[in-house]
Amino acid sequence: MDDDPATEILEATYRALCRHGYADLTIKDIAAEADRSTASVHYYFDDKQTLFVEFLEYLYDRYTAQLAAIDGDTARDRLAALLETVLADDETGTGLEFRTAMLEVTAQAPYDDAIRARLAAFDDVLFDRIRAIIEDGIDRGEFDATVDPTVATEFLVTAVSGAYTRQVAMDRSPEQLRATMTRYVETRLLAE
């Protein structure tokens, strides 16, 4: 691997989180997943809390890059691609195990300022990306001019958050939720 050791440990944290969930996750689990000694993980990260905050920053960089890479000829295509990216249900980093662990992390946010600040950053970058697409769609006459970009964006960001919760906690199909949101875009945002 070309990655530096700290990045390898963060990548191993991802796999360990999916395997063990957040509450039970230990530095030992992460070390095992990274094929390293616990001491060598501690060399890079003092404790689980420090490692985990770094891990959220690593995820944030990845998420920001994913959102920036979304492309399409029209605003409608870009919004559909974005919804597919954030609601995909596959092994590229957004599977059920990962979302299950992230819901545990989210439930810890009210008790942990560092986690809350990082989760709010994910929320902000998604908000900004969606609003930019909607504003562009309105400017180009592709989306209905009566759409308020901030309101539509807030609604979509909130629904994405709810889609994760309903998938993880209530076994709702993320594919169906994605179809519902795409249909909202098709029928409620597009100009007639």
Added chain:
Amino acid sequence: MDDDPATEILEATYRALCRHGYADLTIKDIAAEADRSTASVHYYFDDKQTLFVEFLEYLYDRYTAQLAAIDGDTARDRLAALLETVLADDETGTGLEFRTAMLEVTAQAPYDDAIRARLAAFDDVLFDRIRAIIEDGIDRGEFDATVDPTVATEFLVTAVSGAYTRQVAMDRSPEQLRATMTRYVETRLLAE
């Protein structure tokens, strides 16, 4: 109090949950809140898990009654009243402390079939109530006939779930989220 002891204990569980959160909640905390001995709580409920499942059923009955009591002359009024009820931010049982604890419970659902089944029942009853209102609005010509009741309902239920998460974990204003959803109803569901 006129309530039977088991109901008194469930009411005390509500207050103890708001005070201590879910992860740290003990039978001892609940007993203290109910002004009873731990032994007398154990007389009615074997353990925390049994008590908690009963507690979710007690909450479910309350929630169902609240949703059934929603009234209004028009479908639009009823939908606005419903959103106000489920997204209210006050002391009547839907405050921030309660939602914070319930997010912890939700994060446990993937690991606990009994909790997952009860949370899915809350989701179902909200879904059914919203869909009935939207169908009625379409039938009366109040809502746009091109609205698909199931899609619009799924979207609203998912957004309500996301509104709780974003309020609790990211400090987003529930009032603003409620205003956004009400505006969706006003601009996207109502017939022209």
